[in-house]
Amino acid sequence: MRDTDLPTKTTSGRNEVANRQLRLKPQQRVLLIAIRGEQTLGEIRQQFRVLGDVDTVVRDLIAAGLIVADRSSLADNQTVAESMAESVPDATAVDHGGVYAVIGARQFMNETVLAVLGLRAFLFTLKVERCHTQQDALDLLPEYHRVLAKAKGAQFAEAMVRNVEKLLAEK
Structure with a gap:
């Protein structure tokens, strides 16, 4: 994993944040919620270093299919997510007052x-x-x-x- 990688939640990751189906450790859940595709892995490492070994947590989230960190996996995930989004209504489309x-x-x-x-x-x-x-x-x-x-x-x-x-x- 490179510092310049841009981790992003997969569809499974977004579902996990919403539904809490897996028994994630607190550090894993914090990182999963925080990852929004806006910060590089280097920035995330720096920001969350007090939680322990961030690389291990990121690897665990990748292995569980909750996030992707490299550009090729991200492109594949976005294609799958876009095709799924066409058939599934967006639950956040109507957000009543945030x-x-x-x-x-x-x-x-x-x-x-x-x-x-x-x-x-x-x-x-x-x-x-x-x-x-x-x-x-x-x-x-x-x-x-x-x-x-x-x-x-x-x-x-x-x-x-x-x-x-x-x-x-x-x-």
């Missing part, structure tokens, strides 16, 4: 805090579960930053907050 964005952001916040803090994350995850609107999630970001910064440093916390903001901005 509901899917809030769900994705909540999942990401829960998974990152759980991966970093383990059982100590319980009280914070209760707060995350009470986020029902984009504004609720945005209001929780300062505490999310504080919790992550205390455990893993300000740089990691800022990167994770940026990820949540991107998730909330998606339609």
Whole structure:
């Protein structure tokens, strides 16, 4: 895997984020949610280095068919996904007030805090579960930053907050 590879979720990966059918480890779920085809593997390694061996997690996700990292696999996956999309309606096509964005952001916040803090994350995850609107999630970001910064440093916390903001901005 090269630093310039651009990991992207497969159809199976998108289904796993939505349905939680596999028993992924917290680090695997965090990376799966974070991978949106916007960051190179090098950027992902840098951003998530505090979670441990990112390459192993990426290899596990590739082996499970949840992401692809090289350009040829990406092209093959996009062709399959495009043909499937013609026959399957897009569940996110009608997003009432950013509901899917809030769900994705909540999942990401829960998974990152759980991966970093383990059982100590319980009280914070209760707060995350009470986020029902984009504004609720945005209001929780300062505490999310504080919790992550205390455990893993300000740089990691800022990167994770940026990820949540991107998730909330998606339609």
